[in-house]
Amino acid sequence: MNKREVALRLQDVHASLAGKEVLRGIDISFQLGCWTSIVGPNGAGKSTLLKAMAGLVPTSGKIFLLDQELRMMGPKHRAQQLSWLGQNETVSDDLCVWDVVMLGRIPHQDWLAPPNTNDHQVVITSLQATQAWDLRKRSLGQLSGGERQRVLLARAMAVRAQIMLMDEPTANLDPPHQVDWLEQVHCLTSQNTTVISVLHEVGMALQADDVVVMQAGLVVHHGASTSEQTHQAIEAVFDNRISIHNFEGQFVALPKI
Amino acid sequence: MLKRQSRIRLLFSLAIGFVFATVQAVVIKDDRQMDVVIAKTPQRIVSLLPSLTETVCALGQCKKLVGVDRYSSWPESVNKLPRMGGGIDPSIESVVAARPDIVLMGTSARGAERLTALGLTVLALEPRTHADVQRAIQIIGKALDVPDKDTAQVWLDIQSSLEASAQLVPSESKGKRIYFEVSRAPYGASESSFIGETLQRLGVQNILPGSLGPFPKVNPEFVVRAQPDIIMVGDSNFADMATRPGWQNMQAMRMQQVCHFKKEDANILARPGPRLAEAAKLMTQCLIDKSATTSKAKPQP
Amino acid sequence: MTSQFNRWPPAFLATSLLLLGIFGIVLGSSVGSTGFESWFAAFQDEIAWQIIWDIRLPRSVGAFVAGALLGLAGAIAQGLFRNPLADPYLLGSASGASLGVAFALALFGGNPFATEFLIRLGLTGAAFIGAVLAVMLTIALAQGVQHTLRLLLAGVIVGVVLGAMASLISLLRPDVLQGMQGFLLGSTSFIGWNSCALMLSVLFVCIGFAFFLSRVLDALSLGELTALSLGMPLAKARLVLVTLLALATGAAVAQTGLVAFVGLAAPHLVRSLIKTKYNWVILLSTLMGGLLLLVADLLARLLLSPQELPVGVLTAVLGGGYLLWLMYQSQKNAAVG
Numbered sequence: 001m002n003k004r005e006v007a008l009r010l011q012d013v014h015a016s017l018a019g020k021e022v023l024r025g026i027d028i029s030f031q032l033g034c035w036t037s038i039v040g041p042n043g044a045g046k047s048t049l050l051k052a053m054a055g056l057v058p059t060s061g062k063i064f065l066l067d068q069e070l071r072m073m074g075p076k077h078r079a080q081q082l083s084w085l086g087q088n089e090t091v092s093d094d095l096c097v098w099d100v101v102m103l104g105r106i107p108h109q110d111w112l113a114p115p116n117t118n119d120h121q122v123v124i125t126s127l128q129a130t131q132a133w134d135l136r137k138r139s140l141g142q143l144s145g146g147e148r149q150r151v152l153l154a155r156a157m158a159v160r161a162q163i164m165l166m167d168e169p170t171a172n173l174d175p176p177h178q179v180d181w182l183e184q185v186h187c188l189t190s191q192n193t194t195v196i197s198v199l200h201e202v203g204m205a206l207q208a209d210d211v212v213v214m215q216a217g218l219v220v221h222h223g224a225s226t227s228e229q230t231h232q233a234i235e236a237v238f239d240n241r242i243s244i245h246n247f248e249g250q251f252v253a254l255p256k257i
Numbered sequence: 258m259l260k261r262q263s264r265i266r267l268l269f270s271l272a273i274g275f276v277f278a279t280v281q282a283v284v285i286k287d288d289r290q291m292d293v294v295i296a297k298t299p300q301r302i303v304s305l306l307p308s309l310t311e312t313v314c315a316l317g318q319c320k321k322l323v324g325v326d327r328y329s330s331w332p333e334s335v336n337k338l339p340r341m342g343g344g345i346d347p348s349i350e351s352v353v354a355a356r357p358d359i360v361l362m363g364t365s366a367r368g369a370e371r372l373t374a375l376g377l378t379v380l381a382l383e384p385r386t387h388a389d390v391q392r393a394i395q396i397i398g399k400a401l402d403v404p405d406k407d408t409a410q411v412w413l414d415i416q417s418s419l420e421a422s423a424q425l426v427p428s429e430s431k432g433k434r435i436y437f438e439v440s441r442a443p444y445g446a447s448e449s450s451f452i453g454e455t456l457q458r459l460g461v462q463n464i465l466p467g468s469l470g471p472f473p474k475v476n477p478e479f480v481v482r483a484q485p486d487i488i489m490v491g492d493s494n495f496a497d498m499a500t501r502p503g504w505q506n507m508q509a510m511r512m513q514q515v516c517h518f519k520k521e522d523a524n525i526l527a528r529p530g531p532r533l534a535e536a537a538k539l540m541t542q543c544l545i546d547k548s549a550t551t552s553k554a555k556p557q558p
Numbered sequence: 559m560t561s562q563f564n565r566w567p568p569a570f571l572a573t574s575l576l577l578l579g580i581f582g583i584v585l586g587s588s589v590g591s592t593g594f595e596s597w598f599a600a601f602q603d604e605i606a607w608q609i610i611w612d613i614r615l616p617r618s619v620g621a622f623v624a625g626a627l628l629g630l631a632g633a634i635a636q637g638l639f640r641n642p643l644a645d646p647y648l649l650g651s652a653s654g655a656s657l658g659v660a661f662a663l664a665l666f667g668g669n670p671f672a673t674e675f676l677i678r679l680g681l682t683g684a685a686f687i688g689a690v691l692a693v694m695l696t697i698a699l700a701q702g703v704q705h706t707l708r709l710l711l712a713g714v715i716v717g718v719v720l721g722a723m724a725s726l727i728s729l730l731r732p733d734v735l736q737g738m739q740g741f742l743l744g745s746t747s748f749i750g751w752n753s754c755a756l757m758l759s760v761l762f763v764c765i766g767f768a769f770f771l772s773r774v775l776d777a778l779s780l781g782e783l784t785a786l787s788l789g790m791p792l793a794k795a796r797l798v799l800v801t802l803l804a805l806a807t808g809a810a811v812a813q814t815g816l817v818a819f820v821g822l823a824a825p826h827l828v829r830s831l832i833k834t835k836y837n838w839v840i841l842l843s844t845l846m847g848g849l850l851l852l853v854a855d856l857l858a859r860l861l862l863s864p865q866e867l868p869v870g871v872l873t874a875v876l877g878g879g880y881l882l883w884l885m886y887q888s889q890k891n892a893a894v895g
Contacts, residue, residue, distance in 0.1 A: 079789030089781030
């Protein structure tokens with residue numbers, strides 16, 4: 001956590017969607033091995049920021065992935081370093097769970113090569129980590145929303161990338177599985193994986209190491225999740241309709257009625 | 258001495274035979290612009306176009322037909338022959354199974370290609386005008402080894418029959434303007450079609466100029482504007498003609514100057530084949546009937 | 559590892575489809591203008607032998623290969639556009655082929671110089687060229703293959719416009735109408751060994767490339783952005799896949815005319831039996847499409863012999879009937895579950 005190395009650095013990044021500017025000049029660095037969560041109101045540009053960092057939307061400005069410029073990296077190399085999990089991507093129902101998670105190994109496989117023993121091992125581990133092991137033979141269409149999300153998480157984890165970008169990873173997950181996910185993230189960061197997640201639930205977001213607060217396409221605040229300035233920034237960006245309280249060592253956000 | 262003589266005789270007869278063989282082989286250019294080689298006089302004929310079937314029979318070779326398409330209907334004897342599909346969708350298998358020496362068909366089907374590839378002799382003709390009909394008769398006559406004068410006679414008979422029909426047309430009908438409707442939509446027969454040529458022969462005019470193509474799809478308004486003197490149409494189309502907007506007021510409609518042909522006669526009128534003269538007779542009868550209506554004083558011929 | 563939903567492994571299904579196809583081809587050589595007749599009659603008669611070897615056999619093989627091409631194209635289309643309603647004719651290839659045929663037919667009876675070139679090209683060549691040009695036009699209209707929605711829209715536009723042009727030609731030249739009608743209904747009656755060889759070579763090329771790109775289609779099933787994030791070269795892959803679509807559809811349509819439903823139904827039928835990755839889906843859809851068209855062709859020749867039903871009618875009945883039954887089944891299951 002106290003490593004000073006930078007995993008991702010954005011320099012004056014702008015991005016537009018359908019003619020409208022969504023990211024209006026982002027300058028930010030993410031620390032290696034840290035879990036950073038991004039919060040902000042709807043339309044702040046959080047998902048777009050994540051997509052920009054994954055190289056999925058055209059941007060102006062520079063993005064550095066571990067000191068290499070993202071634009072210069074070949075797609076396969078980038079895919080091996082970066083794992084991206086989107087929000088509400090329409091996934092077809094036809095594949096079975098095992099095959100879905102195995103797709104996460106694509107960046108590490110030769111083009112026509114079948115999966116090797118290492119790939120199998122990774123898929124098994126990923127499925128077990130998200131409690132989806134029992135579902136492995138079922139097709140995606142047969143799963144509930146929460147089960148599906150766990151499978152997609154497993155897929156993202158199977159990439160074994162150094163940097164994980166996740167957009168609403170806990171969507172549809174019931175509380176026990178949300179806690180499981182938290183534990184997984186801590187496990188990942190302890191192994192030096194950088195996790196950057198967009199979370200709309202403030203309480204969950206405050207579990208991270210760092211918090212980035214966004215509003216209207218700009219970064220308003222970037223600091224430790226425990227610091228008072230961060231809490232004030234979060235409250236401000238939500239029009240002070242919430243207040244953040246310390247409760248037995250953890251922070252919770254309560255509505256201000 | 259004898260051996261030498263018989264050898265010479267053998268060589269001589271071989272030479273004659275060779276000459277005969279090459280003379281026997283007939284090469285004809287068909288409508289596909291392909292040279293069709295007919296090695297010996299065909300004894301088994303398959304025809305897949307009604308006008309060509311009728312031509313074969315007009316040349317007196319009807320008994321050599323072993324198969325026809327489903328639309329051929331004249332003469333009666335043809336209806337007993339096995340049917341081999343249509344012009345556009347021939348049953349390749351049935352045709353091959355009939356072991357024909359020659360297959361006559363139209364040009365617009367892929368079947369010609371396939372049958373030729375299977376080794377059959379295919380002669381593709383698609384007559385569209387009077388000149389085409391004459392040419393078709395000549396070509397088929399040559400292919401079937403019909404004596405030239407018999408072939409010529411067939412066309413001469415048609416011509417004289419046409420001439421006779423033209424004579425029967427009452428003088429007041431000459432120059433009348435005709436609208437001949439071929440099918441619903443409406444499609445009409447213009448001057449450049451074989452129907453138009455027959456009408457021209459009979460001395461009447463066509464409201465549809467040849468520049469529109471042989472069977473143009475006309476705007477019904479055009480017909481109303483042109484105010485034809487007589488309308489010729491098939492029974493099935495005639496039924497709802499009065500309901501067409503503006504048509505009930507047309508001169509021809511109001512004065513009952515419409516000839517509607519029976520369904521059975523439709524085949525005669527629609528085929529550019531040896532029954533051109535029959536078609537002319539039907540049209541002539543129409544003209545006579547309508548002239549009798551317009552001029553009550555004129556006695557029936 | 560396969561889903562527990564599968565009753566049998568993919569390799570088993572592939573082998574069964576292939577064996578059924580071979581059986582169907584043998585059966586097809588015994589069905590003809592006289593209904594069903596055994597091969598024994600052929601041994602005595604030279605003409606009957608020619609009928610079996612030169613007419614029925616290439617026709618049955620051709621039906622299988624054409625169906626295979628359509629099944630392959632359907633699988634590619636459904637994977638590429640991530641839409642279960644996609645079929646091979648999506649990008650305007652059907653209308654392009656119709657226009658090509660209308661053009662050729664119209665010129666047949668006209669200018670003799672044009673006719674000679676066209677005779678050599680044949681209706682088949684005209685249909686193929688028409689299909690491929692139509693897809694190229696669609697790509698040009700959509701300004702590349704990047705946006706699938708734009709591609710689909712452009713395909714619809716091209717389809718409608720070219721179809722209208724074909725109708726216009728048949729209007730100006732009514733004698734073209736009958737020939738076009740025959741083409742539109744679809745028929746296997748003109749397939750000879752040359753046609754089979756041509757279709758087979760196109761099939762092998764297309765299947766090879768499709769196999770090579772099956773990984774991209776799998777990744778696409780997770781979503782376009784996810785596929786990109788996994789490093790898939792989507793732009794290049796899409797271009798190649800659309801080209802394969804055009805080639806396979808064009809080759810099939812050139813020989814058999816427009817046969818409906820095979821491309822749509824074959825991948826669905828495969829997926830109703832087995833859930834697996836695209837490398838298998840491609841192979842199985844190919845075999846299933848071949849079997850579908852082969853069976854339809856057999857029935858077309860058998861049911862009303864010596865008359866023949868248009869094969870397109872039967873593919874619609876067979877394919878559509880099964881899909882309806884599938885829908886009914888899934889509705890029943892949904893209601894219960």
